[in-house]
């Protein structure tokens with residue numbers, strides 16, 4: 389550091405190293421990856437280096453899809469599944485959010501229920517299906533219960549974590565202005581916890597879709613899950629895949645719906 | 659409404675934080691609290707605001723709060739404490755909603771306090787769009803909206819840069835000149851204390867005791883940027899504080 393510039397050394401521009409870590413919206417990248425993967429499989433199955441027993445041909449899956457649509461079977465399967473998903477997830481998520489907030493707000497509730505939640509979280513809910521059938525009947529009741537139970541636990545955990553993360557100084561501020569307890573919860577704690585609750589909901593709803601198939605294992609004539617299970621039992625790969633694709637699409641729809649909600653509710657985040 | 663601190667002492671667990679503090683906060687005056695880091699200034703302010711209770715002694719209100727006062731003891735926080743999901747207007751209306759003030763009445767109050775803090779054009783902005791100085795002005799507007807009897811300000815300017823601090827001090831002086839308010843103002847910055855304080859209480863290091871109470875009689879509006887009288891007061895405060903501050907700085911924190 390003795391001289392400003394060493395003789396014979398050209399100035400070098402400082403290397404830029406500040407990029408990345410800032411997700412940007414790029415709606416096409418996802419679609420391109422999908423299209424490439426499908427084209428690859430189509431090519432492989434047509435050329436013969438992917439055997440028909442390994443993977444079905446995407447165009448055949450599409451054919452099954454068209455058939456499902458034309459025969460009206462698609463909606464016969466989709467409607468009950470959607471209603472199971474909506475009812476089950478709504479019950480599970482609303483109980484989960486409520487309980488999560490109570491755990492976040494009251495230390496007694498926390499002390500009493502956090503161990504219980506930790507105990508039921510790792511139980512594979514599918515294993516409890518027979519139990520639910522006995523409790524809630526083989527009809528819709530057991531299916532709602534399974535999906536609700538599966539969405540409930542991750543929602544609780546995400547919600548009380550989110551409540552814990554609400555800035556305490558904002559709560560202090562509310563108290564110092566004499567806001568009622570109700571106002572503090574509704575106007576400070578809930579909006580402050582919303583980012584965490586919504587990202588928890590993303591996970592819970594994906595789990596709900598997974599459990600949909602399990603819920604339709606017993607006593608379901610129609611439903612995407614029932615359709616997949618039946619196709620699986622017959623090793624009918626085209627129909628199996630058609631069903632799986634429907635579930636994937638459902639996942640994409642749910643995820644983008646939550647994305648829209650986040651955009652509307654969380655626009656205040658920088 | 660005056661505030662009287664009557665022999666307040668406090669300890670957190672085994673740590674004695676404040677010892678025998680007695681102080682008067684007369685109506686329409688700004689009382690500054692200065693003292694080394696950790697001497698219990700914020701703690702004292704929490705006692706005055708009723709957010710915590712001292713181990714001994716009492717905080718007394720003398721007289722009743724003025725007509726139309728919604729929240730007699732109102733804080734202005736160092737970190738602004740604005741709700742990031744509410745606009746400037748929404749942040750102000752937050753503290754009115756609980757008193758059942760909505761619609762036209764709320765609009766009138768909000769328009770008034772935003773005008774007094776020169777924020778009229780920013781009512782629809784979100785906090786993330788504002789600079790630090792503007793955020794603190796929103797917080798001050800919010801405090802003014804409840805028409806407080808006493809404002810409790812805990813280092814309201816210390817999160818801001820020097821220039822913004824000067825500007826906001828001018829704003830505070832202007833606000834006070836138009837409508838004198840009562841305030842307890844905690845600060846580390848002696849220049850702020852001599853600029854805004856009618857009465858300056860110097861606390862010793864922990865356990866905080868009152869070392870001296872300095873009165874500055876010069877009216878706020880006449881206190882200029884490099885006023886010799888204020889400079890002398892500042893020098894005096896600094897000689898009082900220097901030893902304490904050095905000792906406090908070298909203390910081990912065993913909490």
Ligand SMILES: Nc1ncnc2c1ncn2[C@@H]1O[C@H](COP(=O)(O)OP(=O)(O)OP(=O)(O)O)[C@@H](O)[C@H]1O
Pocket residue numbers: 670675693694695696697698699700701702846864913
């Ligand atoms: N809730 C608490 N529990 C235990 N100790 C505390 C608590 N709050 C403050 N203290 C201790 O009390 C002492 C005084 O704290 P206080 O925040 O009032 O000081 P201060 O004068 O405001 O300091 P600063 O100038 O750094 O803001 C400190 O030693 C601090 O560690």
Ligand SMILES: [Mg+2]
Pocket residue numbers: 699700701812
């Ligand atoms: Mg402090």
